[in-house]
Amino acid sequence: MKLLDILTSPWSICPEKMAEIRNIYSAHLRGPKIDWKEMQASVALIPGGDKQEEAYQVMNGVAVIPVKGVLTKGISFFSFLFGGSSLKQIGIAFQAALDDPLVKSILLDVDSPGGTLDGTEELGEAIFQARGQKPIIAYTDGSMTSGAYWIASAADEIYISGDTVLVGSIGVVATHIDYSKSEEMMGEKWTEITGGRYKRVYSAHRPLSDEGAATIQDQVDYFYLTFVNTIARNRGVDQEAALAMADGKIFIGKQAMEVGLVDGVEAFSDLINSAEVSAGQQFSAKEEPIVNKDELKTKHPDVYEAVLAEGKAFGLEHATAAKQTGIEEGKALGAAAERQRIADVRAQLIPGHEALIDQLAADGKTTGQEAAMKMVAAEKTTRLAVHAALKEDGALGVAQPAAPVLPAKPAEKDFMAEVEKVISEKKVGRGTAVSIVARENPKLHETWLASLKPQSKQE
Numbered sequence: 001m002k003l004l005d006i007l008t009s010p011w012s013i014c015p016e017k018m019a020e021i022r023n024i025y026s027a028h029l030r031g032p033k034i035d036w037k038e039m040q041a042s043v044a045l046i047p048g049g050d051k052q053e054e055a056y057q058v059m060n061g062v063a064v065i066p067v068k069g070v071l072t073k074g075i076s077f078f079s080f081l082f083g084g085s086s087l088k089q090i091g092i093a094f095q096a097a098l099d100d101p102l103v104k105s106i107l108l109d110v111d112s113p114g115g116t117l118d119g120t121e122e123l124g125e126a127i128f129q130a131r132g133q134k135p136i137i138a139y140t141d142g143s144m145t146s147g148a149y150w151i152a153s154a155a156d157e158i159y160i161s162g163d164t165v166l167v168g169s170i171g172v173v174a175t176h177i178d179y180s181k182s183e184e185m186m187g188e189k190w191t192e193i194t195g196g197r198y199k200r201v202y203s204a205h206r207p208l209s210d211e212g213a214a215t216i217q218d219q220v221d222y223f224y225l226t227f228v229n230t231i232a233r234n235r236g237v238d239q240e241a242a243l244a245m246a247d248g249k250i251f252i253g254k255q256a257m258e259v260g261l262v263d264g265v266e267a268f269s270d271l272i273n274s275a276e277v278s279a280g281q282q283f284s285a286k287e288e289p290i291v292n293k294d295e296l297k298t299k300h301p302d303v304y305e306a307v308l309a310e311g312k313a314f315g316l317e318h319a320t321a322a323k324q325t326g327i328e329e330g331k332a333l334g335a336a337a338e339r340q341r342i343a344d345v346r347a348q349l350i351p352g353h354e355a356l357i358d359q360l361a362a363d364g365k366t367t368g369q370e371a372a373m374k375m376v377a378a379e380k381t382t383r384l385a386v387h388a389a390l391k392e393d394g395a396l397g398v399a400q401p402a403a404p405v406l407p408a409k410p411a412e413k414d415f416m417a418e419v420e421k422v423i424s425e426k427k428v429g430r431g432t433a434v435s436i437v438a439r440e441n442p443k444l445h446e447t448w449l450a451s452l453k454p455q456s457k458q459e
Contacts, residue, residue: 055093059272061104063097065090071115071147085112087119090151091126098133105135107271108155114146114169117223121230127154128234139271145169145250149261150227153234159266163253167261170227170246235260344368350375352382352439382438385445388452389419389434415441415448 056065070084097103108127114120127136131154138144138152141161146169152158160167224246232242237260245259256262297304345361348371356378360366366374418441422433438445 055089056097058100058102061102062272063100063103063106064109064272065093065097065106067108067110067112067148067151069112071112071120071151073116073119084115087115087123091123094123094127094130098130103134105137108136108138108152109268110138110140110144110148110152111142112145112148113143114148114150117147120147120150121226124151124154124230124234127151131156137271139266139268140165140167141268142166150230153231157264158262159264159271160253160256160262161268162265165253165256166250167256168245168249168251170231170248338364341367345371348372348375350379352435353378355439381445382435385438385449386431386435388449390431392430415444418444 056063058064066085067090068085071087071090072084074086074088094106097106130136136155138155138158139161140152140159143166144152144158144160145166149167149170228239228242228246231237231246232239235242235245241260245261251259251261254265257264293304296307342361345366345368346357348368349357353375356374357371360371360374415437418437419430419433422428422436423430426433426436428436
């Protein structure tokens with residue numbers, strides 16, 4: 001692989017480090033050339049080389065996996081220049097930690113500006129898919145930007161050491177290098193024969209065309225959208241919230257907490273010594289985790305009984321509180337319902353029947369609909385009485401043959417006597433007087449109405 005191929009590939013790295021890498025490439029063009037093959041050969045001399053299977057340290061049951069420097073898919077010259085890391089080796093170490101019975105949790109110790117996209121998504125996805133197997137924490141006391149954050153976001157939780165660390169710079173960059181002028185000065189002219197419209201649409205041997213720039217931009221936009229959607233999924237936020245984090249800005253310390261990039265501030269030693277992780281589990285490196293109540297009862301009967309007793313006490317306390325709450329809520333609901341019933345009943349009042357409506361409102365059972373029916377019935381009775389009285393008033397005004405005098409019935413005499421009394425005292429017409437007497441003496445009124453029936457038949 002050529003150095004130019006690496007440099008022009010899409011990167012997810014903070015701008016300052018990208019500029020540094022470009023400067024190295026420029027020096028490579030101007031001065032002695034970096035022998036890539038020799039560099040690859042020297043990698044094999046590193047103990048373990050690119051075949052290294054494990055790269056983590058177990059501390060108190062926590063596997064600490066370093067994620068340092070510029071990240072590339074495999075070991076490269078960046079490993080020498082920037083103390084970079086191989087994404088492939090990190091993935092091998094991560095899987096080994098998952099399989100290691102002495103490892104109870106995994107901590108990604110991150111201090112990286114990011115790196116190439118090639119290999120980043122694969123490692124991040126492997127970490128995300130491992131959630132639930134063992135608790136996973138990402139931690140930094142330096143920088144966790146761009147591709148390094150992509151990887152860290154896949155952990156269960158993310159912590160920083162303090163208020164001076166750098167987090168964010170979420171974005172993608174691709175570089176086009178046009179060294180046609182340099183070739184021209186050296187007397188070189190490249191002619192590329194291609195098949196396919198886009199095969200060399202952004203060739204390094206000629207200035208970048210609009211079509212070439214648009215093609216690169218489309219690629220960068222696609223990678224960026226993938227990055228944003230992955231952050232949204234990993235951090236459990238919507239795309240809008242992820243975009244607020246992923247505008248390329250670097251957040252310092254607690255600023256990263258405020259936008260949701262990290263979960264808190266912790267010292268490295270506290271994370272290791274507590275042996276606690278995001279899932280809230282506590283493990284000892286020499287003890288198997290208890291996964292169900294039967295194992296707890298068998299292996300730790302004292303703990304089982306204590307937990308059982310605590311659960312019972314907790315349940316009783318909350319059951320009593322819930323019962324009292326239910327009683328209070330029931331009383332409140334009952335009172336509200338009764339107030340509504342009374343309001344519904346009183347809403348059916350027909351003037352002149354106030355006494356009846358008071359009785360219905362106070363009985364605690366009559367509904368508004370039932371009160372309406374009783375109001376109508378009472379009003380109908382009153383109107384019949386008024387009609388009868390008016391009919392009687394009309395008869396008095398017309399000359400009629402003398403009718404035989406019949407002994408008045410006591411009930412009729414009593415009722416009409418009351419009517420005459422009201423006419424005299426209140427100076428009202430006979431019809432109004434009948435209505436008043438009917439409301440005030442309903443039984444006398446009913447008796448009077450009954451006494452009228454035989455008289456009607458006789459007539």
